[in-house]
Amino acid sequence: xxxxxxxxxxxxxxxxxxxxxxxxxxxxxxxxxxxxxxxxxxxxxxxxxxxxxxxxxxxxxxxxxxxxxxxxxxxxxxxxxxxxxxxxxxxxxxxxxxxxxxxxxxxxxxxxxxxxxxxxxxxxxxxxxxxxxxxxxxxxxxxxxxxxxxxxxxxxxxxxxxxxxxxxxxxxxxxxxxxxxx
Amino acid sequence: xxxxxxxxxxxxxxxxxxxxxxxxxxxxxxxxxxxxxxxxxxxxxxxxxxxxxxxxxxxxxxxxxxxxxxxxxxxxxxxxxxxxxxxxxxxxxxxxxxxxxxxxxxxxxxxxxxxxxxxxxxxxxxxxxxxxxxxxxxxxxxxxxxxxxxxxxxxxxxxxxxxxxxxxxxxxxxxxxxxxxxxxxxxxxxxxxxxxxxxxxxxxxxxxxxxxxxxxxxxxxxxxxxxxxxxxxxxxxxxxxxxxxxxxxxxxxxxxxxxxxxxxxxxxxxxxxxxxxxxxxxxxxxxxxxxxxxxxxxxxxxxxxxxxxxxxxxxxxxxxxxxxxxxxxxxxxxxxxxxxxxxxxxxxxxxxxxxxxxxxxxxxxxxxxxxxxxxxxxxxxx
Numbered sequence: 036x037x038x039x040x041x042x043x044x045x046x047x048x049x050x051x052x053x054x055x056x057x058x059x060x061x062x063x064x065x066x067x068x069x070x071x072x073x074x075x076x077x078x079x080x081x082x083x084x085x086x087x088x089x090x091x092x093x094x095x096x097x098x099x100x101x102x103x104x105x106x107x108x109x110x111x112x113x114x115x116x117x118x119x120x121x122x123x124x125x126x127x128x129x130x131x132x133x134x135x136x137x138x139x140x141x142x143x144x145x146x147x148x149x150x151x152x153x154x155x156x157x158x159x160x161x162x163x164x165x166x167x168x169x170x171x172x173x174x175x176x177x178x179x180x181x182x183x184x185x186x187x188x189x190x191x192x193x194x195x196x197x198x199x200x201x202x203x204x205x206x207x208x209x210x211x212x213x214x215x216x217x
Numbered sequence: 218x219x220x221x222x223x224x225x226x227x228x229x230x231x232x233x234x235x236x237x238x239x240x241x242x243x244x245x246x247x248x249x250x251x252x253x254x255x256x257x258x259x260x261x262x263x264x265x266x267x268x269x270x271x272x273x274x275x276x277x278x279x280x281x282x283x284x285x286x287x288x289x290x291x292x293x294x295x296x297x298x299x300x301x302x303x304x305x306x307x308x309x310x311x312x313x314x315x316x317x318x319x320x321x322x323x324x325x326x327x328x329x330x331x332x333x334x335x336x337x338x339x340x341x342x343x344x345x346x347x348x349x350x351x352x353x354x355x356x357x358x359x360x361x362x363x364x365x366x367x368x369x370x371x372x373x374x375x376x377x378x379x380x381x382x383x384x385x386x387x388x389x390x391x392x393x394x395x396x397x398x399x400x401x402x403x404x405x406x407x408x409x410x411x412x413x414x415x416x417x418x419x420x421x422x423x424x425x426x427x428x429x430x431x432x433x434x435x436x437x438x439x440x441x442x443x444x445x446x447x448x449x450x451x452x453x454x455x456x457x458x459x460x461x462x463x464x465x466x467x468x469x470x471x472x473x474x475x476x477x478x479x480x481x482x483x484x485x486x487x488x489x490x491x492x493x494x495x496x497x498x499x500x501x502x503x504x505x506x507x508x509x510x511x512x513x514x515x516x517x518x519x520x521x522x523x524x525x526x527x528x529x530x531x532x533x534x535x536x537x538x539x540x541x542x543x544x545x546x547x548x549x550x551x552x553x554x555x556x557x558x559x560x561x562x563x564x565x566x567x568x569x570x571x572x573x574x575x576x577x578x579x580x581x582x583x584x585x586x587x588x589x590x591x592x593x594x595x596x597x598x599x
Contacts, residue, residue, distance in 0.1 A: 191474045197467040198382075207463035208452045 043138040061088050070102075077103040077113045122151040122174065124202045129176060132196030142188060145181040152177075174206065219285040219301060225270035227316070232263040234344045235368060237428035238577075239360060241394045245269060246578045250276045258394065260428025291539045292558060309598065310560040310591050313538070313549065317566050317575065318531035327527065329454040331517050335524040339365070342526060345372030351523030352376070354459070354515070356451050358383045359422035362528030363435050367427070369526075370445050377515065377522070378440060379461060381450035385472040385505070386424040388434045390480065391487075392497035395426070396576075402486040404479070405573035409553050412568065419567045422530065437469070437505050448511050457518040461511070469505035477501070533566075554587040560594055562587050 055062040064087035070080045083097040101114025108116075115123075126149045137144050153174045159167040180189050197203045220226060238245070243257040250273045252261075261269060274281055286302040290311055299306040321338035330336060335349060339361050342348075345368060355366040358380040370376040386395050399405045412418045427435040441447055449462035480501070487493050515522065535543055540558045544550050553570045554563045563569065564587055565580060573579030 187474065187477065190470065191478075194467055194470040194474055197464065198471060203464065203467075207449070209455065209460045 039138060039141050039143045041134045041138045041142075041144050043135045045135060045138045048135065049139075063087070073113075075103070076108075076110050077101065118153065118155060118171070121171075121202075121206065122153050125174065125176065125200075125206060126151045128200045128202035129178075129193075129196050132200050133178065133180065133192050136192050136195045136199075137182065137184075140188075140192070142192065143183045145183075146179075147181075148179045150177050151175070171206075218279050218281045219287055219299075219306075220281050220283045221286040221302075223283050224274045224281055225267040227318075228263055228267045228270065231340050233339065233342045233365070234263075236263045236364070237261060238266055239423070239426045239428050240396055240576055240578065241428070244396060244400065244576070244578045246581070247273050248277070248581050249273075258432070259430060287537050289537050289539050295559070297560065309595060310562065312587070312591070313535075313556070313561065313563040314565050315533065315535075317533050319534035320532050321527060322530045322532045323527045324451070324529060326454045327525075330525065331457050333520075334517050334522060337524060337526050339526075339528060345369050345374065348372075348374060349523045350374075352521050353524045353526060354379065354522045355526045355528055357381070357422075357528035357530065358425065358437065359528065359530070360424060360426055362526075363425045363437075363440060364427045365526055365528055366440055366445050367435055367443065370440070370443050374524075375444070375446075376440075377446045377448055377512075378437075379448050379451040379459075380437065380465060380468060381462075382422070382468050383437075383472050384422055384424040385436050385476045386426055386479075387436070387476075387500075387502055388426060388429075388432050390483065391500055394432070398483045400573070400578070401492070402483050402490075404482065405571065405576070405579065407572045409568055409570050412572075415568065418572070421567070434502075436502075438503060441506060441508070446512070447508055448515070449513070454517070457516065459515045459517055461513050461515070463511075463513055465511050466507050469507060473504050554583060555590050560591075562591050 064085065066085050068080050068082045070078045072078045078101075080100045080102060081097055082094065082100070084091060084093050086092070100120070102117050102120065103113040104110035104116050105112045130147055130149050133147055134144060151174065153171045155171050156167045158164040159169040178189075178193050180192070182189060182192075184192070222230065237260040239260070241257065242252040242254060242259050242261060245252040245261060250269075252269070273279075282301075282303065284303065287299060288302065289298075289300040291298045291300075297308050297311050299308060299311065321340055323336075323338060327336060337348075342365065348369065352375045353369045354377045355362050355369065356379045358366075358378055362378065366376045366378045388395060390398055409415055425436050429435075433439070437447060447465065449465040450468070452460050452462050454460070484499055487496055532547060533549065535547065535549065540556075540561065542550055542556050542558050542561065549563055549566065550557055551563050551566075551569075554566075556563055564584055565575065567575050569575075570583045570586060571579060574583050
């Protein structure tokens with residue numbers, strides 16, 4: 036087999052899987068983000084620390100994101116809308132999955148591009164029609180992949196990537212969400 | 218041989234009326250007994266399976282003690298004490314052959330269903346007449362789920378089928394039963410120590426197959442054409458509503474791609490083994506059709522669904538086994554049927570030693586090898 040270099044350390048992931056099979060408590064992670072309201076519908080969100088493998092960690096550096104709404108929403112557009120952050124997460128998660136699965140299956144990738152479109156009926160959030168939901172009605176991800184593989188193998192990469200995707204799961208299945216006032 | 222009830226007990230008491238074997242009659246082979254009827258390509262009914270097993274008990278002169286419910290197996294001074302409803306037995310070795318399907322597995326959220334909805338497992342289900350009028354939500358799309366969905370829909374109940382990961386197979390491929398291909402191509406003979414991900418292979422749901430006289434496929438396209446509504450995997454119940462996954466399209470893709478890979482394996486084997494002349498031309502099947510908009514929730518208080526049928530798999534029951542040989546999920550820890558307690562062995566579990574381990578024609582090879590281990594164990598002790 037020729038050496039495949041998609042840059043994913045699959046061996047480390049496989050080793051982690053074996054270790055965590057016998058240590059489920061170490062597998063419990065907590066991801067965090069904190070938002071601070073600026074004015075209007077503009078807020079700034081910071082992500083730095085997380086918990087996992089039994090201890091606190093920090094990302095190499097703090098990431099700062101601005102969320103706002105576009106001018107057609109009568110806002111200042113200081114950043115993308117919160118619901119766009121969801122598809123940012125989905126696109127990056129599935130793309131990471133494609134690379135990991137390809138590495139594991141010995142498939143050399145040359146390019147991977149994903150475009151995501153989320154269909155959103157804003158009558159829901161405006162309260163204009165109580166039968167319309169607030170969130171996305173449909174999300175469509177289209178991958179364009181150039182790799183040393185057949186179309187069938189590429190489709191299998193994309194399918195397996197969805198099967199193991201945290202964000203795909205979070206969007207397609209219900210999650211308990213608790214929101215409270217401190 | 219201890220049997221809690223009578224010979225072929227689970228086939229007599231824990232099967233619905235219309236059930237037939239998934240394997241064609243010519244594959245009904247046990248050491249010294251094989252199908253001799255006039256329909257080698259047909260499929261035995263549950264009643265016929267009971268008779269077949271009963272005949273095997275006689276032909277093999279197996280020393281079966283019926284009505285012997287085992288209540289505990291303990292290790293005492295290097296031997297085993299087996300408590301049964303007929304008294305205690307002491308032995309050097311134990312072979313666990315109680316199967317993998319002792320209890321229907323039902324998700325914990327079943328407790329949150331509104332009280333007005335009937336809930337059945339495949340052990341409770343007998344026939345459509347026993348189901349109250351109205352809609353049925355069948356949960357799970359392996360062999361049991363697709364068969365019950367088809368039967369209930371045919372009988373006039375509007376059926377909704379909740380579909381998670383599943384194994385799609387055609388009944389017939391290139392003019393032969395798909396299980397002929399599994400056997401002839403050697404897929405069924407793949408050994409436990411040759412399989413990449415054995416845990417996954419052992420957890421594989423049963424394929425979407427039915428043994429009908431028409432020998433037709435029973436996949437999700439067939440069910441959808443018959444009027445069955447397909448929804449995603451049932452994730453939870455919230456405020457009396459069933460919430461289904463929006464990932465239906467991907468479980469279809471996974472199953473379609475997996476089936477195609479298997480058919481490729483068959484085609485390659487037919488080519489290299491020189492069987493192309495014995496079988497029909499290469500076939501490919503339409504992809505599973507994705508519903509235009511699969512429902513994500515269903516209000517269980519609305520009266521639309523009168524009955525939920527849990528076709529969500531089965532689990533073994535080892536409550537009687539007082540040995541530290543189970544993993545955290547309640548599965549027996551074993552290496553090809555050799556259990557990690559001296560002198561204890563297992564037979565008849567999924568991919569115990571080969572992919573065919575849980576099929577009638579698969580037990581013979583496994584049994585010979587496991588009994589070799591057992592005989593060597595006894596020889597070492599003497």
